[in-house]
Amino acid sequence: MAVQIIDPVEIGKREKARTKVFNSRKAHAWVHYYARPGDHDELHCHNADQMFMCLEGECTMSFADRGAAVLKPGMAALINGGTFYRLENTGDRPMIMMGYRTGPQDEVKTIDYVTGEDLTANGRIPVICNRHEEEAAQTSRAAQ
Numbered sequence: 001m002a003v004q005i006i007d008p009v010e011i012g013k014r015e016k017a018r019t020k021v022f023n024s025r026k027a028h029a030w031v032h033y034y035a036r037p038g039d040h041d042e043l044h045c046h047n048a049d050q051m052f053m054c055l056e057g058e059c060t061m062s063f064a065d066r067g068a069a070v071l072k073p074g075m076a077a078l079i080n081g082g083t084f085y086r087l088e089n090t091g092d093r094p095m096i097m098m099g100y101r102t103g104p105q106d107e108v109k110t111i112d113y114v115t116g117e118d119l120t121a122n123g124r125i126p127v128i129c130n131r132h133e134e135e136a137a138q139t140s141r142a143a144q
Helices: 009-016 131-143
Strands: 019-025 029-034 043-045 050-057 059-063 068-072 076-079 085-089 094-100 109-113
Touching: 009 019, 009 029, 009 050, 009 094, 029 085, 043 085, 050 059, 068 076
Parallel strands: none
Antiparallel strands: 019 029, 029 094, 043 109, 050 076, 050 094, 059 068, 059 085
16 A cells, blocks of 8 residues: 555554554654653664654653753654664653654664674664663662
8 A cells, every 4th residue: 555544652552562564665664662761772773864753751862972862742853874872761651652764674784882783683673671670670789
């Protein structure tokens, strides 16, 4: 079908996971869902330009230079390929975002900031972790 009408918020609430909604030879799109405040991925970049639109909740994007930007519903981030970023749910409810990237999904590389490794070459994608759980674990280890 040449035109598809979707409700990304409904898709996010139903699937509760990153969900591909479009993939062609020129571009692909998906819905991001980060359930809990503190959920985040790791600092990474892609070899393609992309855009995120915050639809629900709040997202803080952190960058390799230690800068950050907050996206609230209705705000968008336009990202050049090769720019390292990290997404974190910094709101008080689930964060739902729509993403769009140039090129087909199977040609996109995901480069880890720390290792420089192409995660997609090994069939991996950035893992969603939770900052609050990580801090609690560090505090527990320090108390031992």
